[in-house]
Amino acid sequence: MVASLDFQAMPDIPDLAAFRDAERALLQRWPETRLDPSLVRIAALCDLLGQPQRAYPVVHLTGTNGKTSTARMVDNLLRGLGLRTGRFTSPHLESITERIAIDGEPLTQQRFVEVYAEVAPYAEIVDRSGGHPVSFFELMTAMGFAAFTDAPVDAAVIEVGMGGTWDSTNVADASVAIVTPIGVDHSRYLGDSAADIADEKAGILKPGTFAVLAQQAVDVAEVLLRRAAEVGATVAREGFEFGVVDRTPGVGGQLVTFQGLGATYADVFLPLYGAHQAHNAAYALAAVEAFAGGKGLDGGLDNEVVREALSLVTSPARLEIIRRSPTVVLDAAHNPHGAHALVEAVQESFSFSPLIGVVGVMEDKDVGGLLDAFEPIMATIVCTQNSTARAMPAAELAEVARGVFGGDRVEVAARLDDALDVATGLADSAGPDSVGLGGAGVLVTGSVITAGEARHLLGGGRP
Numbered sequence: 001m002v003a004s005l006d007f008q009a010m011p012d013i014p015d016l017a018a019f020r021d022a023e024r025a026l027l028q029r030w031p032e033t034r035l036d037p038s039l040v041r042i043a044a045l046c047d048l049l050g051q052p053q054r055a056y057p058v059v060h061l062t063g064t065n066g067k068t069s070t071a072r073m074v075d076n077l078l079r080g081l082g083l084r085t086g087r088f089t090s091p092h093l094e095s096i097t098e099r100i101a102i103d104g105e106p107l108t109q110q111r112f113v114e115v116y117a118e119v120a121p122y123a124e125i126v127d128r129s130g131g132h133p134v135s136f137f138e139l140m141t142a143m144g145f146a147a148f149t150d151a152p153v154d155a156a157v158i159e160v161g162m163g164g165t166w167d168s169t170n171v172a173d174a175s176v177a178i179v180t181p182i183g184v185d186h187s188r189y190l191g192d193s194a195a196d197i198a199d200e201k202a203g204i205l206k207p208g209t210f211a212v213l214a215q216q217a218v219d220v221a222e223v224l225l226r227r228a229a230e231v232g233a234t235v236a237r238e239g240f241e242f243g244v245v246d247r248t249p250g251v252g253g254q255l256v257t258f259q260g261l262g263a264t265y266a267d268v269f270l271p272l273y274g275a276h277q278a279h280n281a282a283y284a285l286a287a288v289e290a291f292a293g294g295k296g297l298d299g300g301l302d303n304e305v306v307r308e309a310l311s312l313v314t315s316p317a318r319l320e321i322i323r324r325s326p327t328v329v330l331d332a333a334h335n336p337h338g339a340h341a342l343v344e345a346v347q348e349s350f351s352f353s354p355l356i357g358v359v360g361v362m363e364d365k366d367v368g369g370l371l372d373a374f375e376p377i378m379a380t381i382v383c384t385q386n387s388t389a390r391a392m393p394a395a396e397l398a399e400v401a402r403g404v405f406g407g408d409r410v411e412v413a414a415r416l417d418d419a420l421d422v423a424t425g426l427a428d429s430a431g432p433d434s435v436g437l438g439g440a441g442v443l444v445t446g447s448v449i450t451a452g453e454a455r456h457l458l459g460g461g462r463p
Helices: 007-012 015-027 038-047 068-078 107-129 136-150 194-204 216-233 277-295 303-311 336-350 365-374 394-405 415-430 446-457
Strands: 056-061 085-088 100-102 157-158 178-179 210-213 234-235 242-250 253-259 264-270 318-323 327-331 355-359 380-383 410-412 441-445
Touching: 015 107, 038 107, 038 136, 056 068, 056 194, 056 277, 068 157, 068 277, 068 303, 085 136, 085 410, 107 136, 136 157, 157 336, 178 194, 178 277, 194 216, 210 277, 216 380, 234 253, 234 277, 242 277, 253 277, 253 303, 253 446, 264 303, 277 303, 277 336, 318 336, 318 410, 318 446, 327 336, 327 446, 336 365, 355 365, 355 410, 355 415, 365 394, 380 394, 380 415, 410 446, 415 441, 441 446
Parallel strands: 056 157, 056 178, 085 157, 178 210, 210 234, 327 441, 355 380, 355 441, 380 410
Antiparallel strands: 085 100, 242 253, 253 264, 318 327
16 A cells, blocks of 8 residues: 555644655655556546646657766756756656756755645545556656646756656657667566667657657667657757767866757867767757757857856766765766776776776676676775665675676675775775876766765765
8 A cells, every 4th residue: 555645734744754754655656667568657647637748848868878967968958048947867866856856956855745745646546546556756757747847847858767668757748859879778677689678768759759869789770760750750860960079088077079960069078077978968969959949950059058058067976076085986887888888988087096896786787797897997896785675785796796806806895885995995005096197096886876875975965
């Protein structure tokens, strides 16, 4: 039975207590890691709420990696054009409120409770009408839609939770859709091959959508282009209609020249590391050109608007330097595709010697593939686990790691705070650090939740 709250009593509850109650009630619902191939419940909930997802144009994002970073870039660019934005992303790093942002800022706890109080009674009506109650992610999606309507926003940037066709966000029809690179992840739910997964993700392409497609493997591209042709979506392809022309890594990020749909944007500073982030910015830029131009793209965007918007982009726990002496870097890579991009970025932008890894993973992931990717850059791996029930126990991760790294390069610390202490101790003992110039460093990775919990422990501040 899904817990409900007595909202009439809420004024007497301290703000933090009300927020914790709302969070607890959400988390008691069917978890977001389960995928039911149906939009029936979320559609019914949106009907009861008055179809809030149709109150504003939507930029919808799917793909395997890079969605959240790209969504944050789209958000910045749209706000640079003077638009009020809503942003819905998942999962969160430290607080559930991060998932719903207005004008780039997460909802306050008070506003989160207010939106929950607005939507939850309607969810309970849907709960009583079907086979099982509204899920956590469905209710969060509806809360995002409602919050954006209440604001109101001029545009909503919405990241899918998992897949596309049957993701609860897909009750919204995208004006512009972005498909970031597709690899294999969540195979239990989405399919065993990238092409199968692409078929599911292609579901966000609909009649009238402008589709911004990242460069993909041939079989994946065929799936996406076939879907676009079937629904009559307009397509812009990375490497053809837009892309990264040139990039130079530097201190604090990189200098990038982009070919957009309507103009060339030269020497744009992007304060994020790695080629993958430059490509994410290219998707965001093309999407906002399409959105702002109403498909008439001759003039492009103002160069200064683009430069300023992208210079202010942040993407917490995506190669984020969170502490120095020794330098500690966080990254949310949780599948081999993301891990390889991370490794390339570390090798390009940093010169850690040695680099100590702190790795905690979910047991349903391709753990061997992750460790194979990390092995060339990590002198020692400290195997740990995050606080969730899905986390692979540190001892089990260490057993797999010994087969990849060898026994003498593997340490075990089940508690994440202990693992951080072990890793920073190893880095300290190796000598002073300096970013980009050599020295010891620590990389915390393997899971969004691991990176988020480390960020909280290390006092990272508001994401």
